[in-house]
Amino acid sequence: MSLFRTSKNMREIVKIVSKELQITRDEAELVVATLIAQPRFEMYLNEKIDSETVALLNMKLQQLKEGVPIEYITKKVQFLDYQLVIYPGVFIPRLETEYFIELIGKLTTRTPKTILEIGTGCGAIAVSLAHVFPEAQIVATDISPTAIDNASENIRHYNLRDRVTVAQCDLFAGLTGQFDIIVSNPPYVPTSRIPSLPKSVKDFEPILAIDGGYQGVQFIERLVREGKQHVKSHGMMAIEIDEDEVNILRQFLVTNSFRTFVIKKDLFGRFRYLFVGDVKNEKSKNSH
Ligand code: SAM
């Protein structure tokens, strides 16, 4: 299907996009400006749009109509202050993970010299933490080769190659040494909930990044259990979780004698972040 058969001017294109995608004119302007990578006002400066741009725009709008996330079409994603490249097939960083970075900065009791990130995806957490902790050396891992390539590109772009090392591996397999902070946003959606995720997530984002197994805690529990050997004695583990998993995880932590942990809420009031180990002002508080 072609949204516009012949070259139109920008005003007409925006009108058609607004109708086709059932969005307001303002939103349509934003979509078109994003897709042609121009500021909104500038796109109205050229009265006639060449046929190549129209063809490309048609193709991208068609993908958008099919539910492809806009980040996979533009191959860009904004995460905090960083404009990252995102490859189709790599998990798109979420808003809640931006706040996770702030909490890690606030809750660590020491300035970390070494950080391990498990499941880095496009490298959003690693790139951000490298700026929050300019003295830290970071190891960022992922099991997905596409994610490893994607993270490497972003790390290169931000000139972090001498501070962030990327490694393809399954959780802690092959990793040696101990770190001040171990951080992860692992797959944590319970398998049974995958069918009810939005189409743009379940049809286009990698299931490997999202499926946390039965009850969603398969990776979280392994991270905590196996991470113990890889975290320094006064270090901490910081893991993103789902609110529905709080009771299961609390039980798991108590049963396995992890006495110092806190679970923090996200900006929407949902319990979302688990910190195990030395955490500022929260020692010995199994709070949530
Ligand atoms: N850190 C990124 C972020 O916050 O946007 C990506 C998080 S995504 C929810 C989870 C990541 O874990 C995916 O990139 C996925 O490929 C990776 N992953 C899944 N299973 C893994 C495993 N066994 N070992 C290492 N990484 C894994």
Ligand code: GLN
């Ligand atoms: N919150 C994510 C979603 O919207 C899932 C993140 C995860 O599993 N780490 O799909």
